[in-house]
Amino acid sequence: MQVLLVNARRSSYSGESISAPQLGLLSLAAVLREGTFHDTKGTDVRFIDDQLFVLQRPLATPNEFLRGHKPDIVGIQVLTSSLKNGIKLAAESRRHHPGALVVFGGVGATPLARQLVEDGAAEVVVKGEGEVTFSHLVHEYGTNGRKNLRKIRGIVFRDEDGTVVETPAAPQVMRLDKLPKPARDLADMQLYNQISRGRSGNLVTSRGCSYACAYCYSKHQWGVGQRRHSAERVIDEIRELVEVHGFDRIRIEDDDFVEDVPRMQELCRSIEKSGLQGKFEWEAKARPDLIDDDMARMLRDSGCFRLLVGVETLDWSLLKRLGRPVKVDVTERALSSLSKAGIGVQATLILGIPGETDEAMRSTITWLQSRLGDNRHDIVSPCFFVPFHHEVEKDMAKRVDFTLETDDSDCFTGHIPVTSSKAASIDELWKLYDDMTPTRRDGKYKRIAYLADLSTVQTRLGLLDGGAPQTKEPAALVPEVQ
The missing domain is CATH 3.40.50.280 (Cobalamin-binding domain)
Incomplete structure (x- = not known):
């Protein structure tokens, strides 16, 4: 077989x-x-x-x-x-x-x-x-x-x-350590290493998230709740990435690395005791409401150089409506703790959340830029709201009004706008995109994660005059193969 x-x-x-x-x-x-x-x-x-x-x-x-x-x-x-x-x-x-x-x-x-x-x-x-x-x-x-x-x-x-x-749903793997390590020998790890200059090994230490943000598809793929590998298994996989494949930077792909604080502490201590400390650095994702000074110091001491922190928007009432009630002062304390510890921040924000105005989105970007930049790893990482999963689309529609401007799945990357609302039109979102891209940066927006130039994106989309991709009639999923 x-x-x-x-x-x-x-x-x-x-x-x-x-x-x-x-x-x-x-x-x-x-x-x-x-x-x-x-x-x-x-x-x-x-x-x-x-x-x-x-x-x-x-x-x-x-x-x-x-x-x-x-x-x-x-x-x-x-x-x-x-x-x-x-x-x-x-x-x-x-x-x-x-x-x-x-x-x-x-x-x-x-x-x-x-x-x-x-x-x-x-x-x-x-x-x-x-x-x-x-x-x-x-x-x-x-x-x-x-x-x-x-x-x-x-x-x-x-x-x-x-x-x-x-058929009925299959059972999930509750004890993740039952899974063998990924078969990296089947992949061209040397080529990945060359592409990333040895800096982008990756691993998963847990699956799922115990939170239920309306705009996130994780709960529909993995279920609500987090299942975790043991510290021993995680160290074994890190050792393989560092000593066998030669990576000196590792990206932990978990939805929220710090959700279980005692387990996070155990992992940090295990890294320090493993003999691997100093041979690699790592980054992960975390909710801001769990981060404090003590956690930041422990993360730094175990080799963490950056955390991806989900900020999304400064509009607390909107976040509350979407199932993520994290207030601005909580986010600000988290960013301060990471800065004091010397840990960089990749601050994510979601542009085009239905109900948020163009002015509010720009204010969030400006606010983040005023609080980041002291660390060379700091970056603002914007994406546009996309209902990646049908259940996300249904859940969001119950909470906020929005219009899906295209049914072209190629556009569902998070890197270009595909929805609009009464608060922000599709033209306003494209203008914001244009203002953030490299050729249009005039000093107003800095430290923005890479976005392709607007003209390049529009050429790929077949757009001549800007605006959203044209909505198409639903078509069969199977294209004709030439």
Whole structure:
């Protein structure tokens, strides 16, 4: 049984860098090879990062990634902004390996699972967390073909009589240490290392978040609540990244690294005792209402050089309505604590939150810039509100009024505006975008994370006169393959 796992590349104006492999697929690969949940040990698993493949071979034909493989199953992981490319890859897979089962998964596939199957983009879609479900699918398909897919929890598929079937949700992995370490040996870690200059190893120490912010898709993918790896497992994985793969900077991908304070303290102490301290530095994400002087010092002493802190907006009444009631003075204390400890801040803000005016958004940017900049790692990291998940869109619509200006999933990156509200029009949001981009910075907005020049983005979108991408009639998800 050969399984080909493919990370579909994001749309060309996502604004995101390629610096580390996609750990979700590498976790699936490790589970299959070791037979963690089902009898799949010995499966021939291959991994392709389509984003990296295109970077290496910019003139490659769409099907070139299939060469040298004869998969029985092709598993394609998609974000919302990589959905179209994932569908194209699936069509090419089906053309060149017509007997292979095409399976979709990831945060871009879960909310569209039924539509992807109905439109023929995928034979099967794995919903939510994938390790238990996908390994069961590989085992069942390898043993009985398509006969008993109804036994597998957490999938959507088309039955032999043509009926689209959605099975009950699969159980989550509650003890994350049961998962083997991601199969990084399948990825070209040397190339990732070269791209990031050895500075962007990544790992996950927990899954999920105990909070329920209305604009966040995490709870719909992982459920509400946080599940965590042990300190021993985390140190083991850090050691691999530093000593085997040569990374001297690590990005912890958790939704909130400091949510469980005693566990965070244990991890910091474990790093100090591991013999790895001084060999690498690391960054993570944290809510501002949990940060104080003592925590900041402990984070710094264990090698933390920067925290991504979600500020989002200074409008407390709006934050409260969206399920994140963090007041300005709390955020200011957190930024002060990190500054005193010498830890840089990547302050995120969400532009275009329905109900927030252009003036209020600009005030938030100015406020952040006045409090950041003493540390060379300080940066303001804006994104635009995007309902990445259908459940997010429904939840937000109950709380605030907004208009979705386009249904083009390529635009759902967070780096360009796709919604408007009575408080801020789409034209105002594009103007704000333009003011923040490199060629238009006149000293007013500084330390803004990279955004492509507006003219470049509009060219990619096919826009001549600015404004939002044109709203299109809903179309079938499967494009015609040339």
